[in-house]
Amino acid sequence: MTQEFFQISDEPIQVDEIVKKVESRDAGAITTFIGTVREWTKGKRTLYLEYQAYKPMAIKMLTTIGKEIQTKWPNTEVAITHRVGRLDISDIAVVIAVSSPHRKAAYEANEYAIERIKQIVPIWKKEHWENGETWLGDQLENVPYPEGKPHIKE
């Protein structure tokens, strides 16, 4: 891998660039997930977001997710870029691209990637609401670490 398939970036993410990384003559299907900043969440208005990452470990964990996927779904290629810093409404926070000879694996592996990102990758989101701000993680989104631990160290 000469390209960097797993990145944390403080620049806007170009979807096409991430897709290019996973293109292959053996791939018949590429799925992408593009996570964007939504304005309204349960009746509350978001003004903007701030993402913070523990960068070297975040890249390591994204790489781990890629390896997990290639074990579970052979012949897939995976590329993930997550953005950090301030993001406005509609900005892209994360792009996941998965290529596979067949489409079923491309969908499943892609969804697996976003679930795992939300479990083990050290990135945090601060919501700047119309009237206040909060670091998310425990209260508003998922139960943290549903398996008790991030399930990394065996």
Added chain:
Amino acid sequence: MTQEFFQISDEPIQVDEIVKKVESRDAGAITTFIGTVREWTKGKRTLYLEYQAYKPMAIKMLTTIGKEIQTKWPNTEVAITHRVGRLDISDIAVVIAVSSPHRKAAYEANEYAIERIKQIVPIWKKEHWENGETWLGDQLENVPYPEGKPHIKE
């Protein structure tokens, strides 16, 4: 809808353009499916493909799929472009983009779209193999019309 969300095109498809059509301040998730021309299928080598469409009806059926999705998964936006003509290995045959406030719907609706395309949209693929050519449809891929009929007219 001033843009054309459902298109049949004989020009290369730009993924970013299809994604742009479904972007929205209410969307937190956009999924795309990119169908590309694969070189090897069950040990047989493809040289290139030719897609033919019954264009006006194909656009109508793509539009129908979009409406089905918006009924099943409210608050989604859908855009689909399918290419026709000669396609070489790795060329993009189809791009499906779905945006949704939440990711689960974006994945499910996207996969639904490609399944429905393979059932009801009048487009045909001719494989030019290393030693021969075939119009696909019945023998090699899916059972045609698994529900007996394309399930359009109620």
Added chain:
Amino acid sequence: MITVLLFAQLQEDAGTDQLELNIDEINVRELKERLQSDYNLSKLDQVMVAVNEEYALDDDVIKKGDTVAIIPPVSGG
């Protein structure tokens, strides 16, 4: 006249992508039978038929001026 559009393998079998049939009224089943006998198009048991860009059933009636498409199993995507 009824216009009949042919695609994919059927188009190659018939040597044309379009037929003009001098018929006033016919139902879908009868049209398929006629195409099978008159134009030597086989495998018509697997095709769908669209009348004016809408899928039609065997008993649906086709009238002059209609455009009928013979739709073999599709393979897009």
Added chain:
Amino acid sequence: MITVLLFAQLQEDAGTDQLELNIDEINVRELKERLQSDYNLSKLDQVMVAVNEEYALDDDVIKKGDTVAIIPPVSGG
């Protein structure tokens, strides 16, 4: 010295993103207890700890020179 990295709310609570602790050896559980009492960091029951960029368990031992990250529930994606 052990370097402790803080993120998100914990960083704001502590008023810094990094602590240097003059400790030779300590396990993860003990480090969390010490951070809780000495730096008034609450909610440490929910955090994960990474030692040198790998998730660690409560009984894992941290030695001088190690970099420890206190990882509150993540919210990327």
